[in-house]
Amino acid sequence: MRRPHLRHVILDTSAFIQGYNLSIDEEYYTVPEVLEEIREVLGKMRYEGAKSSGKLQEITPEKRWSDELEVKSRSAGEAHKLSPTDKQLLSLGLKLKSEGKEPIIVSDDFSVQNMAARLGFRFVSQVTKGIKNVVNWGIYCPGCRKKFDVPQEDNVCPICGTELKRKPRRG
Numbered sequence: 001m002r003r004p005h006l007r008h009v010i011l012d013t014s015a016f017i018q019g020y021n022l023s024i025d026e027e028y029y030t031v032p033e034v035l036e037e038i039r040e041v042l043g044k045m046r047y048e049g050a051k052s053s054g055k056l057q058e059i060t061p062e063k064r065w066s067d068e069l070e071v072k073s074r075s076a077g078e079a080h081k082l083s084p085t086d087k088q089l090l091s092l093g094l095k096l097k098s099e100g101k102e103p104i105i106v107s108d109d110f111s112v113q114n115m116a117a118r119l120g121f122r123f124v125s126q127v128t129k130g131i132k133n134v135v136n137w138g139i140y141c142p143g144c145r146k147k148f149d150v151p152q153e154d155n156v157c158p159i160c161g162t163e164l165k166r167k168p169r170r171g
């Protein structure tokens with residue numbers, strides 16, 4: 001029998017607060033800072049349960065990865081928009097990638113998604129009705145003027161190849 005290809009999924013705080021269905025063909029990763037951010041008892045239980053079952057690995061990425069993330073997020077203009085926990089999650093993505101894994105980040109945070117796309121990670125948005133900071137940003141192509149609702153791969157326009165920009169959306 002062929003072993004299913006495991007997907008390597010990085011979970012942020014919202015995944016534990018809202019709940020995330022653990023799948024048999026996925027392995028989960030997070031950083032310890034996430035647990036500190038969870039205030040809800042149910043969220044803490046989800047975290048501890050996944051960790052003790054062995055499905056969730058709690059990893060602190062080495063400093064070389066957080067240093068690399070800091071440099072790349074600064075050059076992307078995202079450094080000041082990312083929380084320390086966001087940065088640790090993205091640094092963990094760099095670490096996993098260096099191990100030959102293809103990290104998928106579950107986050108509803110626009111800056112995390114944007115940075116994930118720039119780093120060549122896939123990302124999944126969990127919700128997101130009601131999450132205002134997602135819809136408050138518009139992504140557009142300065143080349144062909146197309147607008148996008150979600151970040152595009154490598155932050156590049158799939159139509160004309162221009163690097164995408166973003167701006168706050170009105171109303």
Ligand SMILES: [Zn+2]
Nearest residue numbers: 141144157160
């Ligand atoms: Zn374009």
